[in-house]
Amino acid sequence: MQESSRTHLVLIPSYNTGPKLFDTVREARARWSPVWVVVDGSTDGTGEALQQQAASDPGLRVWLLPRNQGKGAAVMHGLRAALAEGFTHVLTMDSDGQHPSDLIPAFMQASQARPDTMVLGRPVFDASAPLLRVRGRRVSNGWTQVETLFAGIGDSLYGFRVYPIAPLxxxxxxxxxxxxxxxxTEAVVRLAWGGVKPINLDAPVKYLSVEEGGVSHFRYGRDNVLLTWMHTRLMVEFVLRLPALLWRRLRRAPPFQP
Structure with a gap:
């Protein structure tokens, strides 16, 4: 059953995911309205085809960026447009079919009940998950726990989540x-620094094979270097922020009971 909202929307950044994008959008639209898609410089023709589909679907909106700028830049484009139209929260999900569209209503409801939080998907892996990817994210999650003073972030990399727009x-x-x-990863760390608390909800993740239409733009060397540089920056800033973070944590702690 489709639900709709004037405060919460689904935002899907996409880059060259082929026909799987149409499946993702169709499944998201079956459960929520509105759904917005930011096509990040794709060259596979999916953006133009999706725009034609949106012309007859008032619950679907599509932006075509002229060149590939990256997932974060595509999300930022959507965030600005959403804020300008009065929306307060977005649920981000990947366009490649890895994220569970059937859980969109549950994540939105959790956010609507606690709009001051970020609702984070905690991935539940099956046998399709590459072992190297699973082990690698444990390292990133470990650094994230330290950088946020163990604020309770269940997973730092899973992009199926609801963000409050203005602070992000x-x-x-x-x-x-x-x-x-x-x-x-950097979004949840910096939001935690700003006092936005996480709510973690389990969510399955699929790693689709090529035969199933799976597309991955992850590059082990390039993207692990990027993550290493990111965590280096965050750790340096974390050390500089540590006195303020500790003071905030102490102020919120309950009084000691002898």
């Missing part, structure tokens, strides 16, 4: 990072 846009406008694959 303020964070992105202040610095030049978070525009590519580093977006998901």
């Amino acid at each position: 846009l303020r964070i992105m406008a202040r610095q030049p990072w978070m525009r590519r694959f580093d977006f998901d």
Whole structure:
């Protein structure tokens, strides 16, 4: 059953995911309205075809960026447009079929009940998950726990999540990072620094084979270098922020009971 909202929308950044994009959008539209898609410089023709589809679907809107700028930049484009139209939250999901569209209503409901939080998907892997990817994200999650003083972030990389728009846009406008694959992790770290608490909900993740239409733009060397540089920056800033973070944590702690 489709649900609709004037405060919460589904935002799908997409880059050359082929026909799988249409499946993802169809499944998202079956469960939520509105759904917005930012096509990040794709050259596979999916953006133009999806725009034609949107012409007859008032719950679907599509932007075509002239060149590929990265996931974070595509999300930022959608965030600005959403804020300008009065929306307060976006649920981001990948266009490649990895994320569970059937859980969109549950994640939105959790956010609507606690709009001051970020609702984060905690991935549940099946046998299709590459072991190297699973082990690698454990390293990133470990660094994230340290950088946020163990604020309770279940997973730093899983992009199926609901963000509050205004604080995330303020964070992105202040610095030049978070525009590519580093977006998901840095977003939750900086939101946690700003006092936005996480809510973690389990969500399955699929790694589709080529025969199933799976497309991956992840590059182990390039993207792991990017993540390493990101965590290096965040750790340096974390050390500088540590006194303020500790003071905030102490102020919110309950009084000691002898």
